[in-house]
Amino acid sequence: MSSKTIHFFSEVTESACDEKILRKILLKVARDFRFKIEQINIIFTNDTALKKMKKQYFNEDRFTDVISFNLSENKTLLDGEIYISVDRAKSQAQEYSVCLNHEITRLVTHGMLHLCGIMDSTDGEREKMRVLENHYLEKHF
Numbered sequence: 001m002s003s004k005t006i007h008f009f010s011e012v013t014e015s016a017c018d019e020k021i022l023r024k025i026l027l028k029v030a031r032d033f034r035f036k037i038e039q040i041n042i043i044f045t046n047d048t049a050l051k052k053m054k055k056q057y058f059n060e061d062r063f064t065d066v067i068s069f070n071l072s073e074n075k076t077l078l079d080g081e082i083y084i085s086v087d088r089a090k091s092q093a094q095e096y097s098v099c100l101n102h103e104i105t106r107l108v109t110h111g112m113l114h115l116c117g118i119m120d121s122t123d124g125e126r127e128k129m130r131v132l133e134n135h136y137l138e139k140h141f
Contacts, residue, residue, distance in 0.1 A: 005037050010044040012086045017044075017104045021140050025105065026112050029136060030078060033116040038072060038079040040115075042108055047087040065092060068111040082111035102141045109136050 006023050022042070030037050047063050055061045057069075065088035072079035084107050093103035113132055114120075120129040 006040045006042070008042050008044070011049065012044055012046055014086060014090075014100075016100045017108070018101055018140075022105060022108050025109055025136050025140070029109065029112045029116060035076060035078045035116055038074075038077045040078060040112070041081045042111075043081060043083045044086050044104075045083055047085050050083055050085040050088070053083060063088065065089060066107045066111045066114075068114040070115045078115050080115045082108055082115070084108060084111070098141070102137070105140065106133055106137055109133050 006026055008017075008019055008022075026040060027037070050065070050067060051061070051063050053067055054064050057067070063085070065085050067083045068080060070078060070080045084104060086104070089103045089107055090100060093100045096103065110120075110129065110133055113129060118125075118129055118132060120126045
């Protein structure tokens with residue numbers, strides 16, 4: 001799988017992340033869940049943009065840190081977009097006493113897990129999500 005299928009875009013001035021680590025994690029998650037990546041776009045944006053998307057696509061008028069969309073109709077291919085609020089990432093990095101790169105990496109991993117079908121609507125699902133996030137981040141932080 002070529003890492004050229006993973007693209008990064010920033011709509012904000014600060015989006016501190018290690019693209020090399022993110023590519024490794026995204027490829028590992030896809031492999032572990034038996035998906036092939038056609039294309040993944042990671043878009044760094046702000047609170048206002050994600051709140052607007054949350055309202056438009058999920059009918060929820062609230063801030064969020066990450067939104068993912070799988071655009072593929074093929075059940076084994078990922079053609080997706082992961083939107084990250086850098087504003088939320090900064091706030092959460094401070095709250096959790098981690099660097100911004102760590103928090104952004106966690107959010108991108110979270111978004112990728114959503115693309116692979118992992119949900120976080122219930123307490124049990126949220127716990128499973130957190131365990132998986134930690135699993136993929138532990139080698140890098």
